[in-house]
Amino acid sequence: MLKISTSILLLPLLTLCIVAEKDHGYGNRPRGVPLSKASLYKEKNDFECLDGSKTIPYEQVNDDYCDCLDGTDEPGTSACANGRFHCINLGYKSMDVPSSRVNDFICDCCDGSDEQVEISGIQCPNICTQLGAKAREAAEEHKKTVTAGFAKRADLAKEGQKLVKEKTGGVDELKKQLETLQAEKDEFEKKKNAAEEKEKAAREVEDKVWDEERNVKRRNLATELFEKLDSNKDGKITLEDLKLIVGLDQDSNGEISDDEAKNYLFGLEELDFEAFFEKAFNPIRRILKEKVVKPVEEVLEDVGVTEKAETGENEGEGESEEENLEDDTPLETDEQQQQQQQGDDEDDLDIRPPYSPETLKIVEETAQIRNEFSEAVQKLSEIESTIKDSESFIEFDYGPDSAWASLKGQCFELTENQYTYKLCIFDKSSQKDKNGYSEVSLGHWNSWNGPENDKFSSQKYDKGQNCWNGPDRSTHVQIKCGEETKLVEATEPSKCEYHFLLLSPAACQDPAKLEESYHSEL
């Protein structure tokens, strides 16, 4: 029992000793309080919690019991869940750590002040001097990089600005040209329209004549066929007549059924010439023509009704007539050639004879003018697209000094284990398996997306190839200052969300500014 009491009594004593014994540079202020707040912890006064919520006797500061809601009465113990402990870290950077780091058996401050050996049993070595030296070394190294990088950034900027200027300047020049060309094009267009009007008129006159001729020709051919088919010459084509036409055997079963033949009566009992001309002439003619691919003899046999020897002769004549027509077809224009090719499939009656030399001349002249017009249009669109390119180039944000402009479209690669990663600035990001499968898109340029005060510290590429059971691939590119632009890190922290680290002089800040922050830290 006696032993118990003494050890209980020891507790507050111990705490006092600790504060007195090892001040780690806190001087007269309580342990864990930064110099800037020393005036708020005056031994003579009661202590007012820094949020003003409560006033407590000064003895209760750092007595290992949390009195203040804001945790400010226990800057040197772990009593307050929301408190902060300030380590001075002489020779290195001072810092604030959460109170939970005080006496938790882990050395967090380089001066070891967060662990009190009397309480946690942990004696932390003071390593601030070493850390300071290392930090200064690293800072020097960093400064070198930044200095060199910043110089290179100036070059990049110069180059970038030139590019931007070229593009901007070029656009004005091109825009002027565009105006002239536009006028020229309009002129050509007017001319072209006039010529086309003229051409159209000339053709129409001749076409009308041809149309009439063709009608006559057609009727003649129809009459001829009608007579051939009308086997009993009663001026009517009946089912029986049709059944004699071998060519109508659509299913090629060697006989013409009623159904097959009926198709050509078009719902009528029989066909007189007018009905035949109107309805049946074209289809029957087409059917019979299809058989032309067969040798002539066979066609004759097919078409010919055996009893009627002369039909074969007639058909033969028809054939030669067609051939003649084809031979005579002029091939002056593409248009006509096309028409002719179609005509082969359709009806050779549509193939017209050539236009008169006068008309053909007009056609030729019109073609000439049309050519000139389309050349003007092409030139115009070329210039327009150049302008568009330049304008879109200018649309990108190349940073305050345009240093990123010269890197646009440049690609950087990194091979890590199984994959080669590629980043094309302002364009896309991709990944390729070493074993040579095709490239997988990890995203297309989206935007700069650094924090507000440091926008140019990262880029986002998205809408890459979709992941099975997941999102579209995307890449977040973090950018840091480096002497060369290079891709140094590529990871996939979440499935299909990639993280790249790119070093570039374009991200190097003025070393003069660095100097300031360096001095304020150490």
Next chain:
Amino acid sequence: MSYILNHGDRWKARIGEKKKVSMRAVISLFILLLAINLCIAVDRSKFKTCEQAAFCKRHRIQEKTADYSVDPTSVKANETGLQATLTSEVNNLKVELVLLKDNVVRILLDEAGTPLRPRFQPLIALNGTPVHEHVIAAEANPESASFVTPTGFKIIMNFKPFRIDVFNSKKELVISVNSKNLLKFEHFREKGADAGEDGFWEENFGGHRDSKPFGSSSVGLDVSFIGFKFLYGLPEHADTFALKSTTNSEPYRLYNLDVFEYELNNGMSLYGAVPYVIANNPTQTVGAFWLNAAETWVDIASSTADKGVLASIVDKFKASKDVPQMDAHFISESGLAELYLILGPKPYDIFRQYASLTGVYPLPPLFSVAYHQCRWNYNDEDDVAMVNAGFDQHDIPMDALWLDIEHTDGKKYFTWDPVKFANPQKMIDGLSSKGRKLITISDPHIKKDDNYPVYKEAKDQGYYVKNVEGNDFEGHCWPGASLYLDYMNPEVRNYWASRYHFDKYIGTDKNLHVWNDMNEPSVFSGPEVTMNKDARHFGDWEHRDIHNIYGFLQTISTHKGLIERADKKVRPFILTRSFFAGSQRVAAVWTGDNTADWDHLRISIPMMLSLSVAGIPHVGADVGGFFKNVDEQLLVRWYQMGAFSPFFRAHAHIDCKRREPWLFSDPAMNAIRNAIRTRYSFLPYWYTLFYEHSKTGLPIIRPLWSEFPEDEQCYDEEREFLIGNGLLVRPIAEPDVTQVSLYLPGRRQVWYEWNNDKTRPSPGAVYVDATLETIPIFQRGGTIIPTRQRPRRSSALMKNDPLTLYVAADTKDFANGTIYLDDGETYDYENGQYLYWGFTYKKESDFVYTITSKNLDPKGEFDPDVYIEKIVVRGVRYYPRNVHLYYDDYNPEGLEFEHIRDKHLIVIRKPGAYVSREWRIDIHT
């Protein structure tokens, strides 16, 4: 999956197109959409229904029952029970009734005579051989034989028909076995001599053939619980806590399976099985444990006793005409009919009784009770280091970081990816320097690769499960072609255990613990994604006989290995997905591959409660949900749920976005940090509960009825639960909630709202704030809860931190509570290095209230520098004038305190009293 979704969209589009759609068309489209939605969750066609399992079908609907009766001449009574022969037209059986220590009766049924084959008995589930108890007053007459237990229960075996009735000390009939006469016992037969029924000698399912060389040997038995309306237990199912009648649906199925994207609210099998049913009513709590490791189906029915065959008996003892009754019909594919009746009579009794049968969860290392951070997968050592640092940077405590399968070299367990995890020991050191642990996965499937020493050695030794032809069984799993270790063989268990030894598992030390997954076993190429039933195990058992203990056997081996590797000094932690009754002796369990949606968050409570009452206390669901991306609100709520789950681990599927807490908005991250810190502040309480469980079998988290069995209002409560006896929590599992109503159980209890000290009487519903950062928590009047209010980076760093006690007075101004402390890590507590102390608050007189501490276990000698830094007394209805601390009766020390009148609080400032000392605090009014 997206393909199916597109179908759905198309259907919706079509509905839009058609201007006039008949109601019927709309309904059928709706049903179609519903069906499509179901497809997204689980492919039901992969898994059997009872109808598709020949034995289940035969037992469930028996056109002709066997009608067993006891041969009166065969009845033998001995000191601890009865034996007899049952006869029927089908076959004869022998029955044995044995009274076991602490009010448990075992009923064992086997074939009479010499069966063609032995039947498997999963004795591994039992924590040693149960101790027999002498019966009192054994009797026999021509109709029945009976005995009485020392606790006054009477067990009567009725001869014709065969039936066993259990009466409690108030002479009420509480259990009746075979009252539905469904006992069916398929004896082994000679092949060829007996054609058998459909599916007796062969079955096919999903393109897999079960060759059944020994035919069917199924068993089934019904148990009725008389006077009960509620049954619980039978984990693992994603279903309500109170078991539902299965009369018009599928029976609950217990067949350990790896179910991809499991669906909620049905009795389909999941990863683990505990064939144990609990019945509770205001005066009696009983349980029935069916010890069988084969595929098991359980039909549940609710009825009224006086309408059944028991009408005459019930009438004799019950005044009421309308006695409720619940029936459970156990059906197993092979093995014995072995039933343990656990007779209570109160909830605490059945927890203890069941625990004495199957064992308790031994005291776990403290870190395992804290927060775990997992993901499939942390990519490499840098990633691990980043996450480790991230928690510190954002001042969020974390105790264990987990590595899923990708950490291995080609899914060869016990190896490391040579590029991504080239320096595992350094990685572990990085974690342990912050008091943290690493947990790696090792699954039972072994990659078929001659260059993999484990594969090669096990092959040479013949350590794999065999197929029906006698060759090594081969299936597909993560590594591709894989073989499965046969843990039925003790030599294999030793071999597996030795894989964890530091000289075998290179790059590990005591700060690495283990996760055993896929141990149902999962066989991607197998029937129902598991092993063929005719596969053959050591001892000439078929896989069908032992299926449900396969994962359990693996974890037993792992446990052995982890203890051996550290010379039996360090307590191991093992997480398992598959489990069986008894798994708690070696492992914690999580609810497997859940999904990031609110329904899955909600179902985690009934799932955890079912496991908890079935003896497996260290349980939890993946925080955030495994499948699918989680939104911020759901994640916050899930962390709040996790903070009050016995096992607290965040996890995510490899296809999900990263989820570390700092990747979310500040309000969300702050809410998550608060939830985790809340967990850490309650760690002394949780740890004490784990200790107490290991002594009493009491679950860590509890259904309300376990503390308030007389309060029938709370019998189906599954939105709120208790942590120990002192905390009630109602985690928010609904979206966009700012307030919530909840039920406070008990009669004339007082509850204190944890966050604002408001006093709430019970029983009754209360309406409380539940904004995103709020977890509704209540302290029960009459309890004292120890906490630690200094959030550290990990639990190990809190070992010397002082305690804050929360005293909650009941209506009689009384409260008590306990604390258990030890080093949190080693087995030294087995040699006295622990402390178990009690605190009591009471009204001594109108003028003095006292808080005293008392050593509850003088064998505990642990004496840490841990003291009480603050005591908060809730429910103070007097005016304290001064407060004194006494270590002895003579030297009082004045203590400062604050009396907050409007909140009825006293806050005693810095008592400074050591937790391992006797002291008394007097509060004078």
